[in-house]
Amino acid sequence: MNPKAARICRALVPALTAAAVFVSAEASAETIVTGAGSTFVYPILAKWSDSYKTKSGLSINYQSIGSGGGIAQIKKGTVDFGASDMPLKPEDLQSSALTQFPVVIGGDVPVVNLPGINAGQLKLTGPVLANIFLGKITKWNDPAITALNKGVTLPASDISVVHRSDGSGTTFIWTNYLSKVSPEWKSKVGEGTAVDWPTGVGGKGNEGVSATLQQIRGGIGYVEYAYALQNKLTDVQVQNRNAEFVHANAQSFAAAALGADWAHAPGFYLILTDQAGKGAWPVTGSVFVLMHKTQDKPATAKEILTFFDWAYSAEGAKLAGTLDYVPMPPAVVKQVEASWKTQMKDSAAKPIWQ
Numbered sequence: 001m002n003p004k005a006a007r008i009c010r011a012l013v014p015a016l017t018a019a020a021v022f023v024s025a026e027a028s029a030e031t032i033v034t035g036a037g038s039t040f041v042y043p044i045l046a047k048w049s050d051s052y053k054t055k056s057g058l059s060i061n062y063q064s065i066g067s068g069g070g071i072a073q074i075k076k077g078t079v080d081f082g083a084s085d086m087p088l089k090p091e092d093l094q095s096s097a098l099t100q101f102p103v104v105i106g107g108d109v110p111v112v113n114l115p116g117i118n119a120g121q122l123k124l125t126g127p128v129l130a131n132i133f134l135g136k137i138t139k140w141n142d143p144a145i146t147a148l149n150k151g152v153t154l155p156a157s158d159i160s161v162v163h164r165s166d167g168s169g170t171t172f173i174w175t176n177y178l179s180k181v182s183p184e185w186k187s188k189v190g191e192g193t194a195v196d197w198p199t200g201v202g203g204k205g206n207e208g209v210s211a212t213l214q215q216i217r218g219g220i221g222y223v224e225y226a227y228a229l230q231n232k233l234t235d236v237q238v239q240n241r242n243a244e245f246v247h248a249n250a251q252s253f254a255a256a257a258l259g260a261d262w263a264h265a266p267g268f269y270l271i272l273t274d275q276a277g278k279g280a281w282p283v284t285g286s287v288f289v290l291m292h293k294t295q296d297k298p299a300t301a302k303e304i305l306t307f308f309d310w311a312y313s314a315e316g317a318k319l320a321g322t323l324d325y326v327p328m329p330p331a332v333v334k335q336v337e338a339s340w341k342t343q344m345k346d347s348a349a350k351p352i353w354q
Contacts, residue, residue, distance in 0.1 A: 037070015037083035068167015085169025126181030135199035162221035165202025252281035
């Protein structure tokens with residue numbers, strides 16, 4: 001990887017385009033695999049790819065285009081793997097002859113552009129967030145907000161909502177959460193990778209939302225936590241099911257994932273929003289990799305699985321922790337790798353992973 005590209009990957013600048021390419025000048029002599037989808041996973045996938053390439057010579061050309069795009073591309077077979085923050089239901093996997101597995105846990109976080117307000121200072125509840133994104137709460141000094149933030153001086157200025165404009169698993173996690181805490185949101189808007197937003201302006205990718213929010217005083221949006229960290233955005237505490245106001249971080253993501261029952265989740269279909277548990281972050285989610293069950297390029301498929309096997313290792317987990325992602329628990333990794341042996345085969349029905 002050339003120095004300029006490496007700096008871009010590490011800095012995750014807001015101006016990053018949808019095509020995030022990790023390929024060196026010597027790529028013609030290396031193994032190259034292609035992937036597309038989740039911007040949620042891009043920060044850690046970039047770090048994993050950069051580190052793993054020095055060990056293996058594997059280059060990953062990953063397009064950070066949003067989960068909706070990743071799902072579409074893997075279904076069409078134009079990439080070797082897709083990545084989505086919205087898991088596909090078992091019936092969807094079956095109809096598309098796909099398999100999926102979780103690779104890392106993180107979280108969506110509401111972020112604001114409010115001069116004078118420090119990171120983690122503002123407190124909001126799920127219902128208040130829903131009413132903001134419904135366009136029902138339009139001023140920062142609305143009584144519903146000031147009641148939660150006694151002693152904090154809030155301006156009488158307008159609230160400007162920033163949301164994703166592309167098909168996004170980050171949006172799925174966010175709207176799934178709002179649907180759980182607000183019956184009105186569930187009935188009027190619902191959940192999905194793309195919804196009809198009642199108010200606000202759109203940004204493409206987590207990068208686009210971050211960049212747009214930084215330009216709008218009085219704005220509020222939602223991004224994957226690594227983007228809030230990298231771009232020094234002002235994050236918000238959110239009240240969880242235990243009525244605790246909690247900060248988004250690796251510890252609160254892990255608390256949300258603690259009770260997750262992956263063993264009884266068909267096709268690893270499991271959603272981690274609004275989990276009970278002390279200290280749990282309420283907008284937690286996983287990233288899922290999607291691959292075809294029958295592989296016409298078995299050597300490439302094995303390279304991908306070997307890469308994620310390394311990402312699950314202590315070294316990969318340590319890198320994930322540097323960006324406040326939570327590694328998959330060892331018991332889940334065993335379940336995932338067992339599924340590789342039965343779910344993915346070559347055209348002669350021989351297992352890819354043994």
